[in-house]
Amino acid sequence: MNWLSTSSLKASYFALLSLPLSIMGCALEQEMSRTTRTAVEQVLLTQAVEQALENLSVRLPNGATVDVSATGLEEGRSRVHMAHTERGTIDHSSHDILYIRDTVAAELGRRGYRVTPHHSASYLVRVMAESFGTIQGTIFVGMPPIQSVLIPFSLPELTFYKNQSQSGYARLHVDLYDNRTGEFLGSSPKLIGRTHYNQYTVLIFATWNRTDIMAPPEAGE
Numbered sequence: 001m002n003w004l005s006t007s008s009l010k011a012s013y014f015a016l017l018s019l020p021l022s023i024m025g026c027a028l029e030q031e032m033s034r035t036t037r038t039a040v041e042q043v044l045l046t047q048a049v050e051q052a053l054e055n056l057s058v059r060l061p062n063g064a065t066v067d068v069s070a071t072g073l074e075e076g077r078s079r080v081h082m083a084h085t086e087r088g089t090i091d092h093s094s095h096d097i098l099y100i101r102d103t104v105a106a107e108l109g110r111r112g113y114r115v116t117p118h119h120s121a122s123y124l125v126r127v128m129a130e131s132f133g134t135i136q137g138t139i140f141v142g143m144p145p146i147q148s149v150l151i152p153f154s155l156p157e158l159t160f161y162k163n164q165s166q167s168g169y170a171r172l173h174v175d176l177y178d179n180r181t182g183e184f185l186g187s188s189p190k191l192i193g194r195t196h197y198n199q200y201t202v203l204i205f206a207t208w209n210r211t212d213i214m215a216p217p218e219a220g221e
Contacts, residue, residue: 014100017033026059041168043195044134044167044195044196044213045096045132045133045134045170046099046103047193047195047213047214048132048168048169048170048193048195049099049103049132049172050195051195052171052172052192052193053103053107053193054189054193057188058111058125059185059186060113062112063112063116065115065116065121065123066114066115066121066123066124066125067114067117067121067124067125067214068124068125069101069125069126070097070100070101070104070126070129071126072096072128072129072132073129073131077142080111100129100132100170104125104127108125118178121179122175122178122179123178123181124176124177124178124179125174126176127172127174128172128173130190131169131170131172132168132170132172135167136165136166136167137164137165138162138163138165139161139162139163140159140161140162140163142157142158142161143158158204159201159202160202161201162200162202163198163199163200164198164199166196166197167195168195168213169192169193169198170193171190171191172190172191173190173191174187175187175193177186195211195212195213195215197211197216198210198211
């Protein structure tokens with residue numbers, strides 16, 4: 001009986017000593033999303049593209065007909081498809097690339113250009129999606145959850161300070177071609193869009209968000 005009591009006391013003593021060691025800060029500069037894209041992540045991406053296109057400059061005749069294609073660093077890459085050539089397009093472009101392509105096409109339409117199929121367009125606007133994604137990071141100061149086989153109870157996470165940050169990033173440019181001759185006409189400058197959504201927690205219960213996206217999704221609304 002005395003031996004069991006001594007062992008229990010030792011286990012409790014070591015567990016208490018480990019508590020201060022568990023209180024630490026942890027910073028992850030980059031973390032890949034492990035889940036399906038949340039509403040927040042989707043808005044970060046879409047608004048980053050819209051922000052990038054605010055600086056889009058296309059030097060083509062007013063009202064010109066354009067065909068828009070897009071490519072990026074993914075398995076499904078599209079190739080330049082011009083009239084009267086044997087070049088084709090890949091059949092399985094990713095949804096990200098299709099979204100970027102259609103967003104650029106809509107922006108060109110708002111500026112007075114006419115978006116038409118490749119066989120009848122005078123110009124080809126090829127969107128080069130250099131980067132499109134999110135970065136997630138966490139800064140945590142506190143005690144992580146503790147569950148021990150020696151002590152018959154567990155402790156939840158105790159947060160002194162926690163910052164869960166998400167950033168959306170889009171970087172692209174467009175190349176312009178004469179769709180009848182294949183002549184390269186030039187490229188736009190680099191177009192970059194950045195967005196962020198940060199969630200802060202202090203002393204477990206005080207939580208707030210800071211973001212630059214419009215009408216961010218909120219849980220419970």
